[in-house]
Amino acid sequence: MAGQDWVQWHEAYEDPASSLSRRLAMVRQQIATVLDARPPGPIRVVSLCAGQGRDLLGALVDHPRRHDVVGRLVELDPHNAEVARTSAQQGGLAGIEVVTGDAADTGNYAGVVPADLVLACGIFGNVSDDDIRRTIAMLPGFCVTGGTVIWTRHREEPDLVPAICEWFEAAGFKPAWVADGSAGYGAGVHVYSGPTTELPLGKRMFTFQA
Template identity: 55%
Template sequence: MTRDWLSWHEDYDQPGSALAARLTEVQRQVRTALDQAPAGPLRVVSACAGQGRDLIPVLATHPRRSDVTARLVELDPRNAAVAEDAARAAGLTGVQVVVGDAASTDAYADLVPADVVLLCGVFGNVSDADVRATVGHCAALCASGGTVIWTRHRREPDLVPTICDWFVQEGFAQVAVGTPADQVGVGVNRYLGHPRLLPPGVTMFHFLPN
């Protein structure tokens, strides 16, 4: 049975749920990344953005909100509509919600390298090989000094330590890695290199059947 990604979001609203704990940590890391970003215009991209909960509530109250141009890419039009409504309600004119394939490099071509890259809810739904490939593409998605925030479950075999190593191999420093709830991992990495060219027409990952 195919997962309903609209109803999946309901756990965000359940106090004490693993997803609620993950959201709190991701939002905290987004806020920190914006706090520490250099002065001037900022770019943010979010893959598989869902209803935009990782980013939109943070931007709504953040002093850098007017500096941010963001693109949220989400395949499910129902979730994208929720995100669009939330962004408009918050007056975030710099936030663009796109209904499309978040795995395609073309979805980000005109907005990278970005200062903040969100890959939340991606690594737990794709093969290990696709995780590795996507980490490599982060060196093109991310500006020098930019931040990638990602999530991955910590069920055995726990891939989180290996993902951390992969980021280091691609020129990233590890900023944080934590487990805000049982079997939930949130990682933060900062890119230390020069941005690579983002190849056009590449599919970075494929969601596994669920």
Template identity: 60%
Template sequence: MAARDWHDWHRAYAQPASFLSRRLAVVQDRIREFLDRAAPGPLRVVSLCAGQGRDLLETLGTHPRRTDVTARLVELDPRNAAVAADTARTAGLDGVEVVVGDAALVDRYADLVPADLVLVCGVFGNITDDDVRRTVGYCAQLCATGGTVVWTRHRDEPDLVPRICDWFAAEGFTLSWISDKAAGFGVGVHRFAGAPRPLDRGARMFTFVADPPPRART
């Protein structure tokens, strides 16, 4: 099977009724809630495998807290990164940096963590269960005390979402919100109640599987 074209994958967002568009709306609502409730002052955001940055950038572009946010979006596909960079520039989001590179490398975030918001969207459906568990552990290094992680995962069988919630709990996170299984997708929000752990410099959090699922259910 040929490797997925991640730029072409984004075309589904042009269809309002598509799985990706419906899930995106939910993720954006969760980001908006985070921004609405965040304490006054600077906010740091990191986004892993950010794609075209639609989740954060489309939300931040019209939000009153837009100038408070310093964000780094890391995306391997240069075409998607170019779209994200153009969106940020057009919206005047001067605090947003788009980095072309491997989002699985911890060092990509070294000077911006612990962050107030960590986005792990479109990742957990493309890596092994062991790597999902490993990445959840690294979220305790990336996230500030009281910070928020927003993540996604499909609900196809075997449904890993309940175990992901358990893994977050084991790492010191509390569940703030989880989408209903009937929605057909999983969006989770966890708040970190612990103290950030030292960053494991030089480490890799995950590796995308060679043959991703046939449906756009990441």
């Protein structure tokens, strides 16, 4: 990941016309929809490659279930992780933990999975096709039965979104929503319909491409 400045990458969020900004708004909307549908009680959330946590933390700002949400954001970049940590603290989100660590290492999710909501945003456009397939195959270990995964991936050629949807279905997920090509970005929401399984720890899911 040495070739990409992931702090600077977040600056595109400040431009409301950017595809990244529009994608963020969509992800926040989908997060809110998932939270609205969850039964009473704690809602466990896990975010892989969480960055500054703008998707989840932004969605929780005014959400009525904000204090029901507990979980962990995992982010490798120390600056971005600290921004997320500060935002969670300032927002009074005591149930949100931010870990500075490698999101590809399944060991960083010990004690917080299976979850009701898993965010895999900003990953699939930066890793190999094989790593995407491998990561999706591991996601059942992240989810309770009925848990939701929200993911993103660009629609540039070769457009991998149809294959990603097939890989999710092969792993026991059902599509709830997938952005069409006109959105300017790729994204989807898949719900896990299989049995709860144990996530193997100490496994590596993906490696970011420079």
